[in-house]
Amino acid sequence: MTLSAGADAVRQSLASFRQEREGDWKAFEALLARVEKRAPRALSEDELLSLPLLYRSALSSLSVARATSLDSALIAYLEALCLRGYFYLYGARRSLRTRIGDFFLRDWPAAIRDLWREVWVSVLLTVVGAIAGYWLVASDKRWYDAIIAPSLAGGRNPDSSAEMLRSVLYGGGDHFLSGFAAYLFTHNTQVAILAFALGFAFAVPSVLLILMNGCMLGAIFQIYAAKGLGFELGGWLSIHGTTELFAIAIAAAAGMRIGTSIAFPGELTRMAAAAKAGRTAATAMVGVAVMLLFAGLLEGIGRQTITSDLVRYSVGGGMLAFWICYFYLFRMVRHGNG
Numbered sequence: 001m002t003l004s005a006g007a008d009a010v011r012q013s014l015a016s017f018r019q020e021r022e023g024d025w026k027a028f029e030a031l032l033a034r035v036e037k038r039a040p041r042a043l044s045e046d047e048l049l050s051l052p053l054l055y056r057s058a059l060s061s062l063s064v065a066r067a068t069s070l071d072s073a074l075i076a077y078l079e080a081l082c083l084r085g086y087f088y089l090y091g092a093r094r095s096l097r098t099r100i101g102d103f104f105l106r107d108w109p110a111a112i113r114d115l116w117r118e119v120w121v122s123v124l125l126t127v128v129g130a131i132a133g134y135w136l137v138a139s140d141k142r143w144y145d146a147i148i149a150p151s152l153a154g155g156r157n158p159d160s161s162a163e164m165l166r167s168v169l170y171g172g173g174d175h176f177l178s179g180f181a182a183y184l185f186t187h188n189t190q191v192a193i194l195a196f197a198l199g200f201a202f203a204v205p206s207v208l209l210i211l212m213n214g215c216m217l218g219a220i221f222q223i224y225a226a227k228g229l230g231f232e233l234g235g236w237l238s239i240h241g242t243t244e245l246f247a248i249a250i251a252a253a254a255g256m257r258i259g260t261s262i263a264f265p266g267e268l269t270r271m272a273a274a275a276k277a278g279r280t281a282a283t284a285m286v287g288v289a290v291m292l293l294f295a296g297l298l299e300g301i302g303r304q305t306i307t308s309d310l311v312r313y314s315v316g317g318g319m320l321a322f323w324i325c326y327f328y329l330f331r332m333v334r335h336g337n338g
Contacts, residue, residue, distance in 0.1 A: 014071055021061050025081060028054035032084050055085040103286070111283040112327040118253030118260075122210055126249060129214020130221070137222040147219040152187060162227040169229065169236045170307050188213075188244050189292055192251035196285055199255020200274070202263045206255035213248065235309040238316025240299035246323055247291035254281035254288075291323075 031047055031054065043051075062078040065071075112119065136143040141158035156165060191213050198205035224233040257277045265273035298319070306312055 013068075014074075017061075017064070018074070021057070024054055024057045025061065025078070028058055028085065029081060032081075032088060035088065036084075051085075052089060055082070055089055058082050058085060103283075107283050108287040109327050109330070111280045112250060112287070114280050115250065115253045115257055115284055116328075118256040119249055121256065122249035122252040125207060125210040125252075126214040126217070126245065129211040130218035131214075132211075133215030133218025134222045134225075135218075136215070137219045138226075144219050144223065147215050152216070156223065158223045158226065160223065160227075162229065165224055165227055165229055166232070169232050188248055188295075192248045192288055192292065195248065195252035196255040196281065196288075199252075199257070199259040199281075200262060201259060203256040203259025206252045206259065210248070210252045217245075232309055235312035235316070239302045239306065239312050240295045240316075242316045242320035243291055243298060243323065244295035246320065247288045247295065250284055250291070251288045254284045257281050294319075 028051075031043060031051055035043060035051075058078060058081050062075070062082055065075045065078055133143075133147055136147070137158065144153075144158055156168070191209055195206045195209045198209070221230060221233060224230050258274055258281050261273040261277035262270050268276065298315070302315055306315065
């Protein structure tokens with residue numbers, strides 16, 4: 001009789017507990033369902049104000065249920081309800097517009113600034129490769145065919161006449177020029193992707209790719225400079241090249257960050273170090289895709305229609321100044337003022 005009486009008392013206590021508070025739970029659950037499916041504007045002002053009150057009531061019920069060891073199913077229900085309420089009231093909720101704005105105003109520039117050492121190494125490797133390619137072709141023109149793929153050369157070689165080389169620079173969008181521009185953009189995009197993707201191999205492939213890309217640039221410059229057209233080629237390439245080469249440098253820097261993190265993980269495990277580096281590198285690579293899109297537009301439109309050397313250099317220099325200010329100077333000034 002004593003055990004039966006105790007069980008009856010527990011059931012009565014549970015029934016009384018549910019009767020007193022279940023209305024608030026159901027009301028809270030219904031409001032959460034509405035705002036989760038639609039938006040806060042689906043609720044009236046009074047309903048919005050009642051959300052935190054109902055949340056605290058649910059937390060209080062959960063605390064009592066745990067302390068008195070009531071029905072385990074009821075405890076599980078209240079835990080799930082409180083968790084939903086917590087994520088809605090205190091979780092980070094950002095619209096797509098806000099996320100995109102945060103990426104361009106904060107996340108992407110911060111990732112590039114974090115990679116500044118690797119970016120400068122990539123730029124230096126490109127310069128070293130260009131000098132090496134220029135010197136090799138100048139010393140022996142047979143190096144040109146070893147460095148430049150026939151599909152990229154487009155019939156141009158150290159024996160090409162100045163008139164032929166000049167016609168490429170000022171052809172105004174003929175079939176050959178358009179095809180070459182498309183190929184060059186595709187090639188540089190592939191270099192950027194590979195420089196990032198192969199960085200996991202202790203950054204060695206990324207370094208080699210950047211050096212080879214620089215060698216190709218130097219080899220092309222040599223055959224034009226030998227005919228007195230180096231300045232003109234620089235303008236022709238700069239319209240899109242400052243953006244495209246910067247993007248490749250960033251892609252290689254992202255690959256280097258992952259590779260060096262795996263090679264030298266410090267106190268972290270190699271997997272943990274790679275994951276940490278990967279977050280920064282992935283953000284940078286999303287931005288690289290944006291830069292390559294800009295480069296493609298500049299290459300497909302500007303370089304085909306602008307024939308003035310000074311305007312070409314102005315566009316290319318302006319784009320380079322824009323990227324440097326965007327990644328480095330703008331945030332530095334803002335931080336110093338705020």
